[in-house]
Amino acid sequence: MVKENTLHEIKNLGPGILIALLVALVAKAIEGLLPIHLIGASVIALFIGIIINSFHNPGERLKPGLKFTSKKILKLAIILLGSSLSIGTILNVGKLSLVVMLFTLLTCFGGGYIIGKLLGLNWKLSNLISAGTGICGGSAIAAVAPVIEAEDRDIAYAMSATFLFDIVMIVLFPIMGNWLGLSDMAYGLWAGTAVNDTSSVVAAGYAFSESAGDFATMVKLTRTLAIIPVVISFGVINARLKQKEAALSNVEGQVKKKLNISSVFPWFILGFVAMAIINSLGIIPSNITSIIKELSKFLMIAALASIGLNTNFNEMKKSGFAPMVHGFIISALVVIVAITVEYFMGIV
Secondary structure: OHHHHHHHHHHHHHHHHHHHHHHHHHHHHHHHHOOOOOOOHHHHHHHHHHHHHHHOOOOOOOHHHHHHHHHHHHHHHHHHHHHHOOHHHHHHHOHHHHHHHHHHHHHHHHHHHHHHHHHOOOHHHHHHHHHHHHHHOHHHHHHHHHHHOOOHHHHHHHHHHHHHHHHHHHHHHHHHHHHHOOOHHHHHHHHHHHOOOHHHHHHHHHHHOHHHHHHHHHHHHHHHOOHHHHHHHHHHHHHHHHHHHHHHHOOOOOOOOOOOHHHHOOOHHHHHHHHHHHHHHOOOOHHHHHHHHHHHHHHHHHHHHHHHHOOOHHHHHOOOOHHHHHHHHHHHHHHHHHHHHHHHHOOO
């Protein structure tokens, strides 16, 4: 009986998972062919998925597997992402980056809330853009999305908004850094806190100097830790909003319940923390840790491929240019706030 159920699950989920993995492989291959690393495989996979969907909408045969990949496998990828973090890295980077990050995060979520309201965006899309801008691009968007039960089209739009700004910043950051006369450390701190995606931080950092690139990468990894409190906070916020909706709907027989933290807590984030601790303690050999990191990245690419395959471009267009405007304004504010804080701290 158990064997029959397992075979049924494989037949049900297999096709969709396989398609997502194939798109991920193609995206990785395209990334490897690019002469300059300007765009990560995750974004490439997302766009490939959207393009495929625009020509051929995935049928019922693929949908269960795509949903499984975009939800369950995505959470597994986030857990494994913890293996790329080290408490030692955070201590090395020190208080300097944490102070700047505090201000940039406040700018993203505080300013993002206000701007999202003014532009008429739904709160989920607005906060996905803010999370991507304030923490770490696609990884943060991917971590927050399942907790707030975001639509695939909102995830795709948030990824696109942060990606487009990153492409511009890769070109402009080294120019601005030289114009401002920043030291390697000051520039690395600025790029690490203001540029979104990891691949973009690396590109912008090393375009200035090797030491600036090294420092920018360390700062970027430290930023990733902000996923933990942000995901937990959004889990509680989403649960409270759903509780209010249930109370207002006044469904017959509905009893108002107290918020049950254990039911809304994003438990996968504990796995993320556990992996970071294990990596920090050096329990797992470095070669195995490297494999886990690569597996995490690949599963993230597959998850974003499935999100792209589930995203209809015509549905995305209904949101208009407002999300892009939101992403541009928040990203620009973060760039300005980060360098301003550095000036006040005397780090230039």
